[in-house]
Amino acid sequence: SREIFVIHQECPSCHQSNVGVLDGQCAVCKSCSKLKRCVFQFCLACQREWPRGTPTTNSCTLPNCALRAALLSNTKITDQHSSVRGCPYFRACPRCKALLTHNGKGCPNIICPQCNTHFCFRCLRQYCPGIQNIETLGFLTHRLSFFQNNDVIPCRVVDNKQSLNVFGL
Incomplete structure (x- = not known):
């Protein structure tokens, strides 16, 4: 049996789930933003910091986002045979x-x-x-x-x- 591809719902920096989705793949960590005294945005898929100074879009523009996201997925092969x-x-x-x-x-x-x-x-x-x-x-x-x-x-x-x-x- 195969499972659905799972995207992380936690911050890559502090590993807490105190995140809010801004738009599409862009998320903000409330804890890190408070700690760093600036808005900490990251890609939900590839778990890297959103490029500063770029507009928030639906899709991540970081190189190899899809490849990294797939490799970070915690989906495992479960077929017992x-x-x-x-x-x-x-x-x-x-x-x-x-x-x-x-x-x-x-x-x-x-x-x-x-x-x-x-x-x-x-x-x-x-x-x-x-x-x-x-x-x-x-x-x-x-x-x-x-x-x-x-x-x-x-x-x-x-x-x-x-x-x-x-x-x-």
Whole structure:
């Protein structure tokens, strides 16, 4: 089962929910505005400060707003039969930043349709030796011979913070 994309309703600075929506994606934090003695506006979607001196519009004009918003979403894959259960619904390709999701079938490894990069949807590594369905991964089988049993790092679901940092988002 899939869930609806969720937008944060808290301030990215103080993490309180004392926010008011001004127009579209633009919100104001009452607590931070009081503390900073100026109106603190931010984008509800990408959770970054609204550019000062720009008019409040319905849409955020900050670069990569939609990509950042999708990666910040707390929506997770909940299908109990999926190999990527517990993963964020959206991932960014580690090479080209294409926004991707997993179909829930087969192993957790995917190939980006944009740039053909192979990576694990769970741990975001290009060559994941700790996956469960190894017999279905012909392109990875030869990589496993380089790892001893005690050297295999288990494949764990990571959040999207790593992608946000790598991409400077």
